Amino acid sequence: MSSRASSPLQKHTVLGTYWMLSKRHPWMFSGVMLTMSLSEVFSIVIPLFYKHFINALVTGNASVHLLVVLILLAVACRAVGWALARVNGTFVALFEPRVVVEAEHLALRHLLDHSVRFFSDTFTGSLVKQVHRFSDGYKTIIENISWNILPILIDVICIVGVLFVRSLIIGAVALVWVVCFSIVNVYITRTKIELNRERARKGSETSGALADVLSNHLNVTLFHAKDRELNYVGRIHEEWRKICQKSWLYSVGGNALQNLLNLITELVVMIGAVFLWHNKQLTVGDFVLLQSYLLSLFSRLSNIGMVTRNCYEAVIDAQEMIDVLNASPDIADVPRAKALTVKKGGVEFREVSFQYHQRPILQNFSLTIAPGEKIALVGPSGAGKSTIVKLLLRLYNLTNGDILIDDQSIGQIKQDSLRDAIAFVPQEAVLFHRSLRENILYGRPDASEAQVVAAAKKAHCHDFIAALPDGYNTLVGERGIKLSGGERQRVAIARAILKNAPILVLDEATSSLDSESEALIQDALRELMQKRTSIVIAHRLSTIRQMDRIVVVEHGHVTDTGSHDELLKRTGKYQTLWGIQAGSFAAT
Ligand SMILES: Nc1ncnc2c1ncn2[C@@H]1O[C@H](COP(=O)(O)OP(=O)(O)OP(=O)(O)O)[C@@H](O)[C@H]1O
Ligand SMILES: [Mg+2]
Structure with a gap:
């Protein structure tokens, strides 16, 4: 119980x-x-x-x-x-x-x-x-x-x-x-x-x-x-x-x-x-x-x-x-809630509205993601991208509308089963003050040592872990403070890889990495995304070109959607963002 x-x-x-x-x-x-x-x-x-x-x-x-x-x-x-x-x-x-x-x-x-x-x-x-x-x-x-x-x-x-x-x-x-x-x-x-x-x-x-x-x-x-x-x-x-x-x-x-x-x-x-x-x-x-x-x-x-x-x-x-x-928890399972069953992994945001403390963030946000589709959410800072994925994980209740996974409303199913079905790498990866092994195992506590190491290798954190004097037994400090931002993110990615859930959500998951590690992780993530529905939020547009579809979010609305090449052809936010980033690549 x-x-x-x-x-x-x-x-x-x-x-x-x-x-x-x-x-x-x-x-x-x-x-x-x-x-x-x-x-x-x-x-x-x-x-x-x-x-x-x-x-x-x-x-x-x-x-x-x-x-x-x-x-x-x-x-x-x-x-x-x-x-x-x-x-x-x-x-x-x-x-x-x-x-x-x-x-x-x-x-x-x-x-x-x-x-x-x-x-x-x-x-x-x-x-x-x-x-x-x-x-x-x-x-x-x-x-x-x-x-x-x-x-x-x-x-x-x-x-x-x-x-x-x-x-x-x-x-x-x-x-x-x-x-x-x-x-x-x-x-x-x-x-x-x-x-x-x-x-x-x-x-x-x-x-x-x-x-x-x-x-x-x-x-x-x-x-x-x-x-x-x-x-x-x-x-x-x-x-x-x-x-x-x-x-x-x-x-x-x-x-x-x-x-x-x-x-x-x-x-x-x-x-x-x-x-x-x-x-x-x-x-x-x-x-x-x-x-x-x-x-x-x-x-x-x-x-x-x-x-x-x-x-x-x-x-x-x-x-x-x-x-x-x-005080009753503000997010609770409805009586006799059933467990979520994910057969295909289709996700639908249906006219979702949401506000933080009376401040509207999303209004009638709609987006349908086909089973196995890989989409990228892009848009200016504060547009509501992280909020969208937090709502999918039901970390907050919606003000209006509904979110469905394989036609099951996330408000009607058991929260634990919802979160079991999603591997999430948050924008700020926070780790427990426990060993690196325990942190990676958090994704699947019954995984074997070989599976932990395999996940760490895929996330490109095995090398830096193996080089530490205590290896996988190293304690990471409160909230993971003893690791660099990039190392922390790679450990969080290893944890998500080990979890092996049907839906993958990455929020700026590679933002703290240098270009070389990022390229390596992109490979690992591409492999990871193969079999599952994936939602990736990224500021670095260069990292999301291989996605099936790019969704541009501004002020809590979808303002454009299409592939990288389609979006580049249209005058709009994506073109502006790409122009700025391409300019900065050229300048560096
Ligand atoms: N816990 C919170 N309480 C109140 N307001 C919040 C909270 N979290 C986010 N917000 C506000 O909601 C808006 C959307 O935030 P969100 O984190 O979704 O943006 P984002 O698109 O992910 O931005 P970024 O690209 O900078 O990560 C922002 O204006 C932010 O200030
Ligand atoms: Mg964000």
């Missing part, structure tokens, strides 16, 4: 998604929660033993045996609590990394379903950060629930319960304090949400800007623009700093208010306890119990502000990724 069909995420919330990920491992998840809860219960019981211990000491008639038993019980409880905490750590170690990996996989699987338009509108750097925030958010929440929220809940319920049993008044004061503290906490945290949301937005903007500047390092150097870029990033950083500062100051104020509440409670409870002791309603042991419970609650609850804020922040940080995941 395809990843699109198995999408488990439809309009999920952050917590809903985290819950969905957690419950895939019910035993480990329960183990984490249960061990922590029990460990907490054991630590709450300890002061009860010490209360009896102190009371026995104060009355003066306790047996040593009783005192030793009480100490042993307290120490045993502490030991069991610690042991449970270690078991909890083991469960967390087994559970958390597993879910974090699954969260990142989930994000990646959904991201890869998004269209070219989505990726051209979103910075890759900021997407990477969003994926990490999504998985880090899970860590923050699960750790805070297990190590803070759950113990706090158990502490509050048990301690307030014990205090009620000991003295209704003290129990009531403790309860009122917990309620006030929680209300203040919710209020502060809620107010901080907006600030933190803004902070996350600015944070993403900052990473996007950093990634943009770093990936344009060459441009920055060539245009001597370091200071300009530092200023540009500095301005975005400054906005981020201001929002962070505001958010921090708000936390400081909130913490101060909660500390004040704690002080007031300690004062009221301890003075109240003194009066109760005076009236013989409390023992000395009760004082020890009260003091230790109050301190434990204060230290636990002083954390809760930070804990809730951490959790809120994690949720807000993860929200950006959830929004991306919830």
Whole structure:
């Protein structure tokens, strides 16, 4: 089943998604929660033993045996609590990394379903950060629930319960304090949400800007623009700093208010306890119990502000990724789409209209390519040639019209089967930061070493690969940066040769090559084109003379079509372009 069909995420919330990920491992998840809860219960019981211990000491008639038993019980409880905490750590170690990996996989699987338009509108750097925030958010929440929220809940319920049993008044004061503290906490945290949301937005903007500047390092150097870029990033950083500062100051104020509440409670409870002791309603042991419970609650609850804020922040940080995941991919298969079957390889553009962000590029573009025909698309820069082939690959949806392959509309068939049927060498060949072998094998992962080498030879990249110290194992650098433009293109051509698809599309595929390599590749491509429908886009008109038909595209329309010789005879764009290029050949 395809990843699109198995999408488990439809309009999920952050917590809903985290819950969905957690419950895939019910035993480990329960183990984490249960061990922590029990460990907490054991630590709450300890002061009860010490209360009896102190009371026995104060009355003066306790047996040593009783005192030793009480100490042993307290120490045993502490030991069991610690042991449970270690078991909890083991469960967390087994559970958390597993879910974090699954969260990142989930994000990646959904991201890869998004269209070219989505990726051209979103910075890759900021997407990477969003994926990490999504998985880090899970860590923050699960750790805070297990190590803070759950113990706090158990502490509050048990301690307030014990205090009620000991003295209704003290129990009531403790309860009122917990309620006030929680209300203040919710209020502060809620107010901080907006600030933190803004902070996350600015944070993403900052990473996007950093990634943009770093990936344009060459441009920055060539245009001597370091200071300009530092200023540009500095301005975005400054906005981020201001929002962070505001958010921090708000936390400081909130913490101060909660500390004040704690002080007031300690004062009221301890003075109240003194009066109760005076009236013989409390023992000395009760004082020890009260003091230790109050301190434990204060230290636990002083954390809760930070804990809730951490959790809120994690949720807000993860929200950006959830929004991306919830957005349906703008290019999706229609229900029950069939796989494309290519028997002959005829292609028809039928009155195709297309616009990028409201900007019309193609209007009623029609072109029929016969099975096995080799056509060249030529025309001025920006005419829409690359767009035409991207539409054939359904990297974008059409605004109007239809594109058919062997009479099957590409909008009605499975996208994967469409792309399997087309070998495409793009204008900007981008490679994975993997070995050359893996990059070539990308065209057909099950190909043998001999087939890889044969394809590389046909694309005339075998010689330069073999001359590298690591040969086919050489890593090509991020996006293939360690290769020259021509080498990268030849590797992309080898990849297309290996793919051996019935339709071939080359977008300026030989533009970065010197004349000699280009001539060699032309031979290879001619051979490759023999058995298949081919669409070649080229600026260098000398390279396309052998095509069956040349189609001149201007402003998104076909303005002329014919063979090289026919077009040369007519006054038109082709003649002008040819005239300019022939002139430049003559001049060089
Ligand atoms: N992702 C995009 N978003 C918005 N506009 C785009 C996008 N890609 C291309 N365009 C615009 O669409 C128009 C056609 O672009 P296209 O790349 O198809 O031209 P082309 O004929 O291949 O040009 P060239 O010969 O320079 O490669 C151009 O004006 C370009 O600015
Ligand atoms: Mg182009």
